[in-house]
Each structure stands twice: as C-alpha cells, then as structure tokens.
Amino acid sequence: MGRQDAPVKVMFLEITLKVGGAERLLANLLESFDPQRVQPVVAFLRDPGPVAESINLSGIKVYSNLAAGRSDPRLVPALINVMRKERPDIVYMCNYPLLMFTGRLAGLITGANTQVVALHSIGYQSRARWRTLSLKLMKRFISTFVAVSQGQKDYYVKTHGLDPKRIEVIYVGIDTERFSPTKYESARPEFNIPEEAPVAGIVAMLRPEKNHELLLRAARIIRDGGLDAYFLIVGDGPERKRLENCAQNLGIADYVRFAGSRPDVPRMLRSIDVSVLCSSNVVETFPQSLVESMAMELPVVSTNVGSVNEVIVEGETGYLVPEGDAQALAEKIAYLLQNPDLRRKMGVAGRRRVEEQFSRDIMTRHFEDMFERLARRTETRETIGR
Secondary structure: OOOOOOOEEEEEEEOOOOOOHHHHHHHHHHHHOOOOOEEEEEEEOOOOOOHHHHHHHOOOEEEOOOOOOOOOOOHHHHHHHHHHHHOOOEEEEEOOHHHHHHHHHHHHHHOOOOEEEEEOOOOOOOOHHHHHHHHHHHHHHOOEEEEOOHHHHHHHHHHHOOOHHHEEEOOOOEOOOOOOOOOOOOOHHHHOOOOOOOEEEEEOOOOHHHOHHHHHHHHHHHHHOOOOOEEEEEEOOOOHHHHHHHHHHOOOHHHEEEEEOOOOHHHHHHOOOEEEEOOOOOOOOOOHHHHHHHHOOOOEEEEOOOOHHHOOOEOOOEEEEOOOOHHHHHHHHHHHHOOHHHHHHHHHHHHHHHHHHOEHHHHHHHHHHHHHHHHHHHHHHHHHHO
C-alpha cells in the first residue's frame, strides 16, 4: 500500500486478550511502539477484556466483538469491512486456525497480503491437530512467521516443514521498570509466612502441563531434609483442588500457600527467595515467568524443557534439572535457599541478562525493524508490478 513517509500500519488480529502469554506479549507491544514507526490497529473477534480500556486510552483504535462464535458467518464480512476501512500494510495474528483462515481470506479480498503469524504454542494443546492442519494449508500464504525462541523455530522447521528463512526469532520482552525489586514490599504477612523463613515459589497457571505436583514432591523432600521452608504457588486453574489435596496427602499443607490468580505478580515475586518452574517437556516455548523472576533479581530453578535453556545460564542465573526429577529439583532449591550470598549473585546476573536481552524495549525495536522491512518489501513489489 506504499506509504514511505508514514509509519507502518499494522492490524493486530486477536481473539481476546484475557489470558495467556501470547496475549500478554501483544498487550506489551501495543504499549511501547514508536508512533513514528508503527501505527497499530487492533481487531478482536470477541470481548477483549479489561485490557481494551487501557489500549483505547493510549489512542489505539480498537474493533471488538466481530463474531459471536467460531462459526459466525458474519466474521469474514466484518473483517473485510475493517480491513477496507483501515487499509493496513501488515496483518499480524497468532497461529490459531480461526485467525489464520479468516484473516487470510479477508486479506486476499482486500489486498492486505503481507501477513505475519506469531508462533506461540508447540505443546499438547486441545486443538493441536487443527493447528497442525491449518499451518500445513496456510504456510505458503504467510509472509513471515515469528518464533519466540530458537528452539521453537527449530521445532516448527522440523515438525511442520516451515522455511527457516521465513521465521524470525524475537524473544519475549518484559517491562523492566514494572518488574523491579526495589519497588515492592513483601506480601508474606498476607499469607502468614514468617519474614525470616526461606521461601520457594512458582508463578504459573494450574494446568497439568505445568506439573506443579513435582514442586510439591520436591517440597516434601526439602522439608524432610530439615529445612523449615515455605512454598508460594501463584496462579489458578483446573488443577487447584487436586494440588491442594496432594499437599495434604504429602503432609506439607501447613507450609504451602495457594495465592490464586494475582494482578500484583511483582509483589508476589518479591515475597520469595527462589523462583521455580517445573513444566513437562515441550510446552514451554518461552517461559515469561522465569524472565520476570530474573528481572526481580531472583535465582531460578527449572526443568530443562522447551526453550528454558535459552533463558537460564546454568550456574550463573540459576539451575536446570531433568524433567520430572523431584530429587534434583529439591536439591537445587534447597541449596539456593541455604546460600543467600549465591542467591544475591545469581539475582544480579539474572537482572543484567534480562536488561541486555529480554527487555520490552529490545523486543519492540525488533518488531518495528521487521514490520518496516516487510513494508519496504511490499512497496518494492508494488512498484515493480506497475
């Protein structure tokens, strides 16, 4: 659409912004674009949730409730109307089948043919087969794919046959001002955790693939070893009741606190000494909670799954342990809980790593560079075609 002196207009096509790492990534991006480089427009298929209010307040145009459901026949006409009105240079969407099919069809009709698909899920999802099929059918029509880690890019090249030259790796970045250890007081009194007690914690939705039971088993081992430690579990989900029962059965319920879903994640992290992730294999494309923990100057201990090894520098910012190994997890957590000097050293190294590689500003600049490059490529093709 060729507007050399204007910012690149990018339409972000999403289902909702209510939950999930991909949705948090988009919310972060929308807040930090340079308006001289990127002009975002957002189209939600459903109710975007409370985040839409803050997006509107920032001056970004938002379209919402374009469809009543997946099979709503009004969806494609609604997208066509929005694209004709906004005339985006680029359409950006996640790798959900509904978004890829409807977004591509509407783009084909309106001429919005530069389309970028963000790859965020590689684990066993409820609709994994549909995602695999949609990628197989649509990959030739997508201009560029965005992976959030090198490991994720390698997975999609090997498993889905995507062209590595058409996959950009852009690490997820976080707001290092919000996640700053000097800005928050501990929430330990709220959970009746002694201020002097060693505390390990996890921030993750209570879903099977996050494998919180592994942490509870490690907690039992730590307590049996004589360390008077507590464990803070932040997040909610379908596994909560089972995990509460598990803590009871292990005899550690008095030392485990289930905080539920919390908007004050930095304050929760300020309340712990060691941050833990114990997910099963493959599902962690890029563990944002570990990056947030490192920004809060916390050492991290995680199962070595997915792309976790691209975040943690072994022995410098934390430790990696084999998947499913409660003994190894317990040993590393206990070692850090008993060594405050090492915790501080690792915490400082982790914060520095986030500032150098995983900040929101760095992520945003990479996206802006990519969008401008794609827009220039489109302008060149249009000029040659005249």
